[in-house]
Amino acid sequence: MNISELAQHLGVAVSTVSRVLSGNADKYRISEKTVQRVQKAAEKYRVVPDPLGAGLRKGKLGMIGLLVPDITNPFFSTLARAIELRFRDTGIAVQLCDSAEDPATEIALLNKLLSRRLDGLIVAPVGEVSDELKSAVSNSPMPLVVLDRLLPGVSVPSVSIDNIKAGKLAANHLIESGHKHLGCLRGNCRAISDQERLKGVEEAMREAGLDPATLSIAGTGYTRELSLLSATELLTLSPRPSGIISLSGQGILGILEASRASGLSIPRDFSVIAFDEQPWSALMQPPITTITQPIESMAEKAVFLLNLEGRAKEVTPEVVEATLCRRESVAAVN
Amino acid sequence: MNISELAQHLGVAVSTVSRVLSGNADKYRISEKTVQRVQKAAEKYRVVPDPLGAGLRKGKLGMIGLLVPDITNPFFSTLARAIELRFRDTGIAVQLCDSAEDPATEIALLNKLLSRRLDGLIVAPVGEVSDELKSAVSNSPMPLVVLDRLLPGVSVPSVSIDNIKAGKLAANHLIESGHKHLGCLRGNCRAISDQERLKGVEEAMREAGLDPATLSIAGTGYTRELSLLSATELLTLSPRPSGIISLSGQGILGILEASRASGLSIPRDFSVIAFDEQPWSALMQPPITTITQPIESMAEKAVFLLNLEGRAKEVTPEVVEATLCRRESVAAVN
DNA sequence: ATGAAAGCGCTAACAG
DNA sequence: CTGTTAGCGCTTTCAT
Numbered sequence A, B: 001m002n003i004s005e006l007a008q009h010l011g012v013a014v015s016t017v018s019r020v021l022s023g024n025a026d027k028y029r030i031s032e033k034t035v036q037r038v039q040k041a042a043e044k045y046r047v048v049p050d051p052l053g054a055g056l057r058k059g060k061l062g063m064i065g066l067l068v069p070d071i072t073n074p075f076f077s078t079l080a081r082a083i084e085l086r087f088r089d090t091g092i093a094v095q096l097c098d099s100a101e102d103p104a105t106e107i108a109l110l111n112k113l114l115s116r117r118l119d120g121l122i123v124a125p126v127g128e129v130s131d132e133l134k135s136a137v138s139n140s141p142m143p144l145v146v147l148d149r150l151l152p153g154v155s156v157p158s159v160s161i162d163n164i165k166a167g168k169l170a171a172n173h174l175i176e177s178g179h180k181h182l183g184c185l186r187g188n189c190r191a192i193s194d195q196e197r198l199k200g201v202e203e204a205m206r207e208a209g210l211d212p213a214t215l216s217i218a219g220t221g222y223t224r225e226l227s228l229l230s231a232t233e234l235l236t237l238s239p240r241p242s243g244i245i246s247l248s249g250q251g252i253l254g255i256l257e258a259s260r261a262s263g264l265s266i267p268r269d270f271s272v273i274a275f276d277e278q279p280w281s282a283l284m285q286p287p288i289t290t291i292t293q294p295i296e297s298m299a300e301k302a303v304f305l306l307n308l309e310g311r312a313k314e315v316t317p318e319v320v321e322a323t324l325c326r327r328e329s330v331a332a333v334n
Numbered sequence C: 001a002t003g004a005a006a007g008c009g010c011t012a013a014c015a016g
Numbered sequence D: 001c002t003g004t005t006a007g008c009g010c011t012t013t014c015a016t
Helices: A003-011 A014-021 A032-045 A051-058 A074-088 A103-115 A130-137 A163-176 A192-207 A223-236 A251-261 A295-306 B002-011 B013-020 B032-044 B051-058 B074-088 B103-115 B130-137 B163-178 B194-208 B222-236 B252-263 B293-305
Strands: A062-069 A094-100 A120-123 A146-147 A160-161 A182-185 A216-218 A243-246 A270-276 A289-292 A316-322 A323-325 B063-069 B093-098 B121-122 B145-146 B158-161 B182-185 B214-217 B242-247 B271-275 B289-292 B318-320 B321-324
Touching: A003 A014, A014 A032, A032 A130, A032 A223, A051 B051, A062 A074, A062 A103, A062 B093, A074 A094, A074 A295, A074 B093, A094 A103, A103 A120, A103 A130, A120 A295, A146 A295, A160 A163, A160 A223, A160 A295, A163 A182, A163 A192, A163 A243, A163 A270, A163 A289, A163 A316, A163 A323, A182 A192, A182 A223, A182 A251, A216 A223, A223 A251, A223 B013, A243 A251, A251 A270, A289 B130, A295 A316, B002 B013, B002 B093, B013 B032, B063 B074, B063 B103, B103 B121, B103 B130, B121 B293, B145 B289, B145 B293, B158 B163, B158 B293, B163 B182, B163 B242, B163 B271, B163 B289, B163 B321, B182 B194, B182 B252, B214 B222, B222 B252, B242 B252, B252 B271
Parallel strands: A062 A094, A062 A120, A094 B093, A120 A146, A146 A160, A160 A316, A182 A216, A182 A243, A243 A270, A270 A289, B063 B093, B063 B121, B121 B145, B145 B158, B158 B318, B182 B214, B182 B242, B242 B271, B271 B289
Antiparallel strands: A289 A323, B289 B321
């Protein structure tokens, strides 16, 4: 039963039912008696205004889109949950899409999302910047904020950490612990975030008087197999880097696996530090030192920027602080 | 620009544009020339039929709902991704909701989902069975399938493992390894899945001539703090159970943490086996023996059962096999 | 081969 | 305080 049928049944106008059921009874000064009658009947027959009709009329659906590269990555699933939680009270639903770290899929999904009448869109890009992606994002007909991995040259509200700074943070911790030969395991080498983190590492080395050319780099993808392969590559180098940074959250699993397979022990044979805190980071043997992104505050800022109230959007990139979480996977060397 | 504006611009009727853009040109024998003209213009002006209008008209939105208890749980995020992938080709979007393991939130979200004009709904319940939940599920106006944690007494298509059998599988492995004093860490004691797994464990004990009364049980929730507390409880029992089963995927982290805090070593001081394979299961020290659910096939069956084509739905519960993945966290005792 | 028009369920402007 | 009505953008008869 829809609200017009209910109205008919009650012998009142649809508009009256609509007003009561969408909580505008006071605004239109519907009599208390009518309100009661309508509400009671609505409850009895389980009548709720159809969001589709309302959406069409209002030009809004009460739903935002969230596009992430990989929902199985704890960083993104935690982020997704945080964002959904923040919208729940507002009565706004979140439609989640997963681009599976694939740029083509990402564009396709983005275009689809853009064509639905959403109230807004939060996009955490795969990280490979294409013109098509840039133009889709910057021509969005709805409020849009970019999360985590930014699109250089696109003027759109965004929130992320300073990846260069974070790279330096990681490298400096290793350098301060006496490590001179560093290695990096990339997630996606074409992702801007990885490139920036790498840049940070190299800068830190330079500032410490280390030659960035001595930095060993491996890694070309997020899958388990690729991580393992690249990590093995890194660990079988001779000399082996004594301090390794996993630029992605999943990479560390590859490093751990490779390390075990090679019979190496952390931090005796090498130190390691990983981007992104994971539920199990502290429970590994040894507990893993991580660069932690403030997920909650990223979610908060993204939601704020999405700015559903329609206030002017600032396009200053919102930058949040990444922090170093010291654990036992990094040891000092002389 | 919408299709009527485009039609006006082109000097043709809206219906013509609609027919071309929704791929029904042949069906209505639109002339090749018109088709070309419309398609070209649509591309140029980036015109796509608004799904909202179409949805209203057709009574379908091209979207299904997916309600999970916790998207940060790798089991559910993997499942969610698998399901979304399967729908992507069909052109059907997936709207994800997270009930945060809370029965009240679950009901609220479910009702919301039910009132949106979705093409179907896949629900992985929190596991606490209430009359309200049962009635909402069984009165669904749209195709609905229940996933993972079933609702006893509700006749609705479903797919899950046989939790009793899985409980037995875990217990038998421990018993065969010589363990006589078993312990269980529950996730949510009110969840039907946990209860059934427990039942399986007790059955296995009985069959092996062990007294189920000697089974130590702890655990009341999924949070990290609760798991840690309950795990500590289990590990400080005297005598300490020599074989412990984590009935939930997250529980094992609590056990690991408690074990470390108490200075215990696995499997020297106790053996452990955990439900649900996790990305890090094999990488722990020691690698964790798990009960693995066939996520891909669960996704496949769920999608099949959702049965969007409108064929008759069978209501026979679809049961998939859980398997034991042997690793080093279980040791034989004499 | 195409157009005209009805109507999906709703809200808001206007009218009393 | 409440009713009437005009669309929101689309698909689909029905008509030509």
